[in-house]
Amino acid sequence: MPDFDAIVIGGGLVGTAVAYGLARRGKKPVVLDEGDIAHRASRGNFGLVWVQSKGFGVPEYQRWTRRSSDAWAEFSTDLLSETGIASGHERPGGVTICLTEEELDKRRRLMEQLNVEAGETQFEYEMLHRAELKKLIPAIGPEVVGASFTKYDGHANPLYTLRALHAALLKRGGRYVPNARVERINAAPNSFTITAGGQTYSAPKLVLGAGLGNKVLGAIVGLNVPVRPLRGQIIVTERVQPVLPMPTLMIRQTVEGSIMIGESREEANFDDTTSPEIVHTLAQRAVKTFPFLRNVRIVRTWGALRVMAPDGLPIYEQSREFPGAFVCTCHSGVTLAAAHALHYAQYVIDGTLPPELARFSTKRFDVRAAA
Amino acid sequence: MFALLLDDTEARVTVIVNGDTVSVPTSFTAAAAMLLYGNGATRTTAISGEGRAPYCMMGVCFECLMEINGEPNQQGCLVAVSEGMRINRQRGKREVHE
Numbered sequence: 001m002p003d004f005d006a007i008v009i010g011g012g013l014v015g016t017a018v019a020y021g022l023a024r025r026g027k028k029p030v031v032l033d034e035g036d037i038a039h040r041a042s043r044g045n046f047g048l049v050w051v052q053s054k055g056f057g058v059p060e061y062q063r064w065t066r067r068s069s070d071a072w073a074e075f076s077t078d079l080l081s082e083t084g085i086a087s088g089h090e091r092p093g094g095v096t097i098c099l100t101e102e103e104l105d106k107r108r109r110l111m112e113q114l115n116v117e118a119g120e121t122q123f124e125y126e127m128l129h130r131a132e133l134k135k136l137i138p139a140i141g142p143e144v145v146g147a148s149f150t151k152y153d154g155h156a157n158p159l160y161t162l163r164a165l166h167a168a169l170l171k172r173g174g175r176y177v178p179n180a181r182v183e184r185i186n187a188a189p190n191s192f193t194i195t196a197g198g199q200t201y202s203a204p205k206l207v208l209g210a211g212l213g214n215k216v217l218g219a220i221v222g223l224n225v226p227v228r229p230l231r232g233q234i235i236v237t238e239r240v241q242p243v244l245p246m247p248t249l250m251i252r253q254t255v256e257g258s259i260m261i262g263e264s265r266e267e268a269n270f271d272d273t274t275s276p277e278i279v280h281t282l283a284q285r286a287v288k289t290f291p292f293l294r295n296v297r298i299v300r301t302w303g304a305l306r307v308m309a310p311d312g313l314p315i316y317e318q319s320r321e322f323p324g325a326f327v328c329t330c331h332s333g334v335t336l337a338a339a340h341a342l343h344y345a346q347y348v349i350d351g352t353l354p355p356e357l358a359r360f361s362t363k364r365f366d367v368r369a370a371a
Numbered sequence: 372m373f374a375l376l377l378d379d380t381e382a383r384v385t386v387i388v389n390g391d392t393v394s395v396p397t398s399f400t401a402a403a404a405m406l407l408y409g410n411g412a413t414r415t416t417a418i419s420g421e422g423r424a425p426y427c428m429m430g431v432c433f434e435c436l437m438e439i440n441g442e443p444n445q446q447g448c449l450v451a452v453s454e455g456m457r458i459n460r461q462r463g464k465r466e467v468h469e
Binding site: 239240243292295297 | 417418433444463464465466467468
């Protein structure tokens with residue numbers, strides 16, 4: 001007799017969102033979480049719920065991201081009412097700020113492309129010149145040329161979101177097991193037995209939500225998950241009075257008043273430390289964007305590892321070899337948390353992924369047979 | 372609860388704590404001066420506005436944020452006193468100037 005309806009490997013935003021979604025639907029999941037040695041992107045991320053940079057050339061990704069962003073308010077309200085924990089979610093719209101005419105032109109072309117690719121779903125955006133942007137965000141500096149704006153963007157506190165997901169999961173009868181590094185997986189179609197942290201768990205479903213760990217775990221259950229780490233570095237400042245009314249791609253002010261500065265991308269393998277060069281570049285651009293930051297104190301900097309597929313898209317798949325085993329992985333665990341909890345969990349229960357997720361299948365990594 | 376172990380031979384400096392001119396030993400930090408003469412809470416928090424006071428005294432907890440010589444959000448436990456230093460309570464989030 002299986003102990004649980006589903007085993008979810010990974011206790012970060014992705015795994016816990018799916019597990020919470022399962023528990024909301026009356027299923028009994030167990031979440032196996034590795035421990036403090038895990039890379040834990042969910043503890044280091046920036047906290048955008050972001051649409052306007054996602055899915056150039058892949059309208060399916062734009063739609064999926066929009067769907068999650070649209071669902072975030074409901075998701076966040078549910079978490080608050082279930083747990084009393086506020087995720088800090090706001091959706092005032094967001095801007096990508098450009099410091100040169102060249103950047104602005106490039107941005108305009110990308111937004112036009114997103115709009116064309118959106119087709120009948122429509123992608124509403126505005127290109128703002130300096131004067132219009134200054135009305136929205138008076139703190140911009142003299143070097144700012146303009147920005148792209150969409151109403152779909154927002155942000156949340158990733159740590160409170162994660163805490164709320166954990167609390168909601170437990171309240172709904174799910175189980176969370178810390179320090180449970182997976183030691184052994186016995187897989188058969190719709191039957192999985194896993195040994196982790198010295199204990200054994202069985203369930204007819206298995207969800208891999210283990211971030212960078214999905215590569216190794218996936219191979220065991222017939223899933224090809226070629227994710228790699230892509231480092232991001234983040235600066236956080238002291239708390240200041242509200243000065244940024246909406247998030248930008250690179251800089252946002254939290255509900256608590258801290259300013260976060262991020263959005264670097266580096267190949268650094270599993271090195272999650274910071275480097276003076278990147279922090280310097282981030283700070284320099286931040287000060288050009290918002291000159292008041294020159295006098296604001298940095299409290300901390302950190303690095304974290306994004307979970308990145310070769311094409312930057314999420315990976316959603318069910319194993320053909322071992323049906324019942326799913327993988328759910330992406331580099332936007334905050335943005336997609338609502339979709340994972342409200343939709344992906346249902347697909348796991350249904351035992352089939354819908355056509356709109358076909359673009360995120362592992363089939364895209366298969367080498368095509370020569371003619 | 373605590374007795375102040377002052378060495379009478381130690382040199383002293385004059386600092387201004389919340390507007391009051393007081394004399395403290397040169398070995399004091401701004402946080403120590405504030406604890407002795409600050410009269411209760413030394414800051415209000417950035418979120419709830421609750422009163423707080425220095426806690427760890429070793430640069431970790433950030434409870435001792437105060438305004439020192441006009442500069443807000445200083446960790447008072449990491450700043451040594453100096454002659455004429457103005458030390459004030461930190462009230463909530465600091466302001467920024469564009």
